[in-house]
Amino acid sequence: xxxxxxxxxxxxxxxITRRQWLSAxxxxxxxxxxxxxxxxxxxxxxxxxxxxxxDGTPSVSGxxxxxxxxxxxxxxxxxxxxxxxGTAIGYALDQGYTFDDQGAYFPLLYDLSxxxxxxxxxxxVREGLSxxxxxxxxxxxxxxxxxxxxxxxxxxxxxxxxxxxxxNVEETGEYQFQAEIPEAQLLWPESYDPLLYPIPTDLVxxxxxxxxxxxxxxxxxxxxxxxxxxxxxxxxDKWERGSGTTYSRNGDYYVQNIEAGPDLFSDAxxxxxxxxxxxxxxxxxxxxxxxxxxxxxxxxPERFSEFQEKPQVETFRIPQPFNRILxxxxxxxxxxxxxxxxxxxxxFRQGLAAAIDKQGMIRGIFRGLAQxxxxxxxxxxxxxxxxxxxxxxxxxxxxGGDVARGLVEEAISESAxxxxxxxxxxxxxxxxxxxLDLHHLAGGETFQLIAEFIASxxxxxxxxxxxxxxxxxxxxxxxxxxxxPQGGTATIAGEEVTWDQPTLTNPGxxxxxxxxxxxxxxxxxxxxxxxxxxTNEVFFDGPTxxxxxxxxxxxxxxxxxxxxxxxxxSEDALQEPFTELFRNLAAEQPYVMLVFGDDxxxxxxxxxxxxxxxxxxxxxxxxxxxx
Amino acid sequence: xxxxxxxxxRVGWAAVVSFxxxxxxxxxxAAAPNPSIQQAATQAALQGGDPQEAVERQRQLRGLDxxxxxxxxxxxxxxxxxQWGWSDYRSQPVTTALLNAxxxxxxxxxxxxxxxxxxxxxxxxxxxxxxxxxxxxVATGFAFFGYAIPNFFFGIILLLIxxxxxxxxPVVYRTEVPTFSLANVRQLVVPVFVLVxxxxxxxxxxxxxxxxxxxxxxxxxxxxxxGVSPLRAYAYHVMRPTLVPLSTTLVGQLLAxxxxxxLLVEVVFGIPGLGxxxxxxxxxxxxxxxxxxxxxxxxxxxxxNLLEDLAFTALDPRIxxxxxxx
Numbered sequence: 036x037x038x039x040x041x042x043x044x045x046x047x048x049x050x051i052t053r054r055q056w057l058s059a060x061x062x063x064x065x066x067x068x069x070x071x072x073x074x075x076x077x078x079x080x081x082x083x084x085x086x087x088x089x090d091g092t093p094s095v096s097g098x099x100x101x102x103x104x105x106x107x108x109x110x111x112x113x114x115x116x117x118x119x120x121g122t123a124i125g126y127a128l129d130q131g132y133t134f135d136d137q138g139a140y141f142p143l144l145y146d147l148s149x150x151x152x153x154x155x156x157x158x159x160v161r162e163g164l165s166x167x168x169x170x171x172x173x174x175x176x177x178x179x180x181x182x183x184x185x186x187x188x189x190x191x192x193x194x195x196x197x198x199x200x201x202x203n204v205e206e207t208g209e210y211q212f213q214a215e216i217p218e219a220q221l222l223w224p225e226s227y228d229p230l231l232y233p234i235p236t237d238l239v240x241x242x243x244x245x246x247x248x249x250x251x252x253x254x255x256x257x258x259x260x261x262x263x264x265x266x267x268x269x270x271x272d273k274w275e276r277g278s279g280t281t282y283s284r285n286g287d288y289y290v291q292n293i294e295a296g297p298d299l300f301s302d303a304x305x306x307x308x309x310x311x312x313x314x315x316x317x318x319x320x321x322x323x324x325x326x327x328x329x330x331x332x333x334x335x336p337e338r339f340s341e342f343q344e345k346p347q348v349e350t351f352r353i354p355q356p357f358n359r360i361l362x363x364x365x366x367x368x369x370x371x372x373x374x375x376x377x378x379x380x381x382x383f384r385q386g387l388a389a390a391i392d393k394q395g396m397i398r399g400i401f402r403g404l405a406q407x408x409x410x411x412x413x414x415x416x417x418x419x420x421x422x423x424x425x426x427x428x429x430x431x432x433x434x435g436g437d438v439a440r441g442l443v444e445e446a447i448s449e450s451a452x453x454x455x456x457x458x459x460x461x462x463x464x465x466x467x468x469x470x471l472d473l474h475h476l477a478g479g480e481t482f483q484l485i486a487e488f489i490a491s492x493x494x495x496x497x498x499x500x501x502x503x504x505x506x507x508x509x510x511x512x513x514x515x516x517x518x519x520p521q522g523g524t525a526t527i528a529g530e531e532v533t534w535d536q537p538t539l540t541n542p543g544x545x546x547x548x549x550x551x552x553x554x555x556x557x558x559x560x561x562x563x564x565x566x567x568x569x570t571n572e573v574f575f576d577g578p579t580x581x582x583x584x585x586x587x588x589x590x591x592x593x594x595x596x597x598x599x600x601x602x603x604x605s606e607d608a609l610q611e612p613f614t615e616l617f618r619n620l621a622a623e624q625p626y627v628m629l630v631f632g633d634d635x636x637x638x639x640x641x642x643x644x645x646x647x648x649x650x651x652x653x654x655x656x657x658x659x660x661x662x
Numbered sequence: 663x664x665x666x667x668x669x670x671x672r673v674g675w676a677a678v679v680s681f682x683x684x685x686x687x688x689x690x691x692a693a694a695p696n697p698s699i700q701q702a703a704t705q706a707a708l709q710g711g712d713p714q715e716a717v718e719r720q721r722q723l724r725g726l727d728x729x730x731x732x733x734x735x736x737x738x739x740x741x742x743x744x745q746w747g748w749s750d751y752r753s754q755p756v757t758t759a760l761l762n763a764x765x766x767x768x769x770x771x772x773x774x775x776x777x778x779x780x781x782x783x784x785x786x787x788x789x790x791x792x793x794x795x796x797x798x799x800v801a802t803g804f805a806f807f808g809y810a811i812p813n814f815f816f817g818i819i820l821l822l823i824x825x826x827x828x829x830x831x832p833v834v835y836r837t838e839v840p841t842f843s844l845a846n847v848r849q850l851v852v853p854v855f856v857l858v859x860x861x862x863x864x865x866x867x868x869x870x871x872x873x874x875x876x877x878x879x880x881x882x883x884x885x886x887x888x889g890v891s892p893l894r895a896y897a898y899h900v901m902r903p904t905l906v907p908l909s910t911t912l913v914g915q916l917l918a919x920x921x922x923x924x925l926l927v928e929v930v931f932g933i934p935g936l937g938x939x940x941x942x943x944x945x946x947x948x949x950x951x952x953x954x955x956x957x958x959x960x961x962x963x964x965x966x967n968l969l970e971d972l973a974f975t976a977l978d979p980r981i982x983x984x985x986x987x988x
Contacts, residue, residue: 316814
């Protein structure tokens with residue numbers, strides 16, 4: 036069950052159609068498998084029957100029950116953009132491939148290979164895959180039809196449509212097709228772009244003929260996953276809206292017959308059934324974990340050590356690539372403290388980063404269960420340049436009032452306005468104390484704590500007064516974070532730049548702004564794409580990047596760096612441009628980077644399978660109860 | 663004006679009220695920008711297409727290029743024929759979503775209402791009969807405790823005690839248990855208890871004070887003198903007149919607190935009922951579903967009012983409908 040499609044972590048709110056941007060996740064939502072269960076009779080969960088399979092494999096027993104914080108809005112594989120529903124779909128329907136615990140490509144429905152420099156990719160579809168009656172087998176044409184008629188159509192607006200733009204797909208055999216991508220990418224699979232669900236051609240054809248997007252979205256068979264045949268470990272029995280999903284074991288799951296993968300796949304899966312229940316109240320989810328009604332659930336940092344002590348729960352810390360950042364508004368509706376906009380100066384953003392004690396935040400708010408975030412990549416990523424290669428603001432000798440003030444002074448000297456320090460406090464040219472607002476997501480205690488911590492750090496180091504305000508995610512998104520795309524041109528560092536394809540999250544130059552003004556926010560965290568950092572183009576390939584709500588104009592040649600990364604002909608050759616990218620991002624702080632919080636998950640101690648790494652759950656079919 | 667024509671008028675008026683509500687709703691909708699159109703424009707811009715063209719296409723698709731009166735007629739027709747559209751947030755028709763939610767809400771709200779209506783006056787009259795004794799104080803204390811403690815907090819505490827520590831009740835609500843089964847009673851007993859303690863207080867206090875008036879009424883003295891048993895005296899001579907003023911407030915009160923309290927209790931106990939449905943529809947900006955839920959509650963209130971009036975007219979001979987204002 037691959038995860039990591041989503042770029043943005045937010046709470047609630049409508050998700051924009053581009054799947055790589057937004058996916059609504061519940062508050063503190065945890066990894067793909069986090070959650071709770073509820074098995075009413077004590078016989079149910081995790082009691083293995085004695086003995087095992089004849090060949091030493093474990094016996095099939097129990098039901099794997101989890102909980103989730105928010106309900107699924109759709110289970111239609113063509114339109115889902117949220118990771119929670121992605122998990123619910125994944126129980127019943129596999130996607131093309133995943134990455135194993137080493138981060139290596141692992142073929143599920145098809146293998147991917149490139150013979151050249153990554154501009155032509157060959158898809159080899161596994162034989163023996165079949166849909167439920169009456170839809171027959173899965174072949175190359177299943178995927179080619181889906182790509183051409185749905186993802187590349189101008190009417191369907193599927194979740195994957197942005198991944199297939201401009202790509203030429205050819206069927207080259209019954210079980211083979213190839214894709215020619217416009218710009219060579221050695222790490223194309225790692226971008227998740229070529230990832231497809233198998234969808235029966237006969238099922239979608241009537242909608243294709245009519246160009247009926249609404250009908251396709253509302254199709255009962257797609258919503259209830261009733262066509263999945265042998266393509267998933269479980270069959271969806273029922274999706275009770277607002278309450279969750281229940282599944283039963285699929286005895287002829289195709290992975291039983293594949294060569295690769297763990298030996299345990301030969302009899303997979305090992306649970307009689309599974310369920311995901313929607314429980315919005317965190318206290319109730321944790322209660323269910325404690326009583327064993329849930330086989331897994333996310334745990335908040337402040338209660339992690341308490342659960343570590345409990346014998347009926349096994350706790351896991353799982354590193355992940357979603358960050359916590361302080362967004363500062365460089366557009367014209369930002370910096371409402373006085374004239375100009377100091378956020379636009381790199382040195383000022385560095386000053387902010389240097390004023391905030393990362394270790395202090397990790398200790399005080401995350402109870403030590405987080406990693407410091409210096410550049411746009413977690414330290415466990417293969418592409419992390421190393422601690423010595425980058426600036427590390429907010430730690431060691433790069434932390435403190437003196438450092439921060441020095442950097443802010445530098446920014447002021449570049450600025451056209453006479454901001455100055457008056458007795459340790461930053462004041463405007465009129466001599467007023469600089470006051471900035473900081474919006475944080477309402478309803479998440481962690482967000483509030485971070486906001487208050489930042490406020491006190493900025494006050495201590497720079498004498499900036501910060502007004503902390505809670506805001507609902509949906510309101511922030513529609514009135515502050517996004518704006519009507521207008522486009523336009525701007526002269527940046529002597530060059531004329533034009534916004535040809537403005538988006539909601541980059542509506543144009545800094546003069547194009549959202550409805551409401553704001554200074555700083557901690558509402559969204561973003562994905563840093565450690566598997567394929569090239570994907571970070573959406574944030575940083577220049578002022579016109581698709582996702583640039585804060586109006587960041589890179590000082591370094593960002594577009595050139597991404598260009599070089601795309602042209603690399605081997606993975607080794609990628610290291611250099613990526614190192615340069617992350618060195619520059621650490622220095623420029625387009626968003627003031629704070630921490631990477633670990634996913635904290637509690638599991639039933641009888642469960643065998645979970646691992647403490649980012650790819651946890653890739654081999655979910657091989658998980659079992661060992662009572 | 664006779665009874666029949668009064669009833670006819672009253673029903674007609676209820677229809678007019680619902681019609682006004684629907685019209686105002688339509689007006690608001692027509693004036694508000696349509697998010698799906700903006701989304702289409704954005705999508706087109708992303709795909710490198712022409713946003714303007716996409717907007718036109720979307721308007722055509724949704725019938726927004728029709729003249730206003732045609733759209734209005736379509737809207738009204740679909741409302742009264744229960745074609746309430748598709749809920750994006752739930753991926754099902756709005757009416758199905760509402761029916762599903764009502765089914766789960768009814769499972770706790772019916773026992774909740776019945777228990778409140780039965781126990782409230784009973785405890786109130788009992789309190790009044792034992793005015794200023796320790797029994798009265800216990801009952802009063804109980805009423806104020808239930809009234810004062812926030813439902814969701816009380817719910818979490820009880821869930822912790824009975825669900826997590828004692829494991830007498832399940833923590834996770836399961837929709838697959840049969841409606842009339844012990845398992846369902848087990849998972850609903852605590853939510854119902856929380857709701858009843860929350861709503862019983864007010865009714866109990868009102869009936870206590872109302873019935874205190876009748877305690878010393880002449881007919882009570884007569885009844886006692888004739889040797890009527892205390893139980894009968896209270897049940898027949900105190901309860902009945904007490905219930906007359908209560909019955910008006912009762913219905914209104916239950917309707918009013920229906921949504922709010924049930925939302926919090928549904929969240930804590932994970933019951934997929936109306937409260938959560940409406941709240942989440944609002945948060946997810948699912949226009950059709952919000953509209954459906956709102957109309958559902960409005961119609962409920964209109965019909966409830968109508969029934970109350972009609973029942974009064976029919977039941978209480980002292981109410982003359984000649985000079986009643988509609």
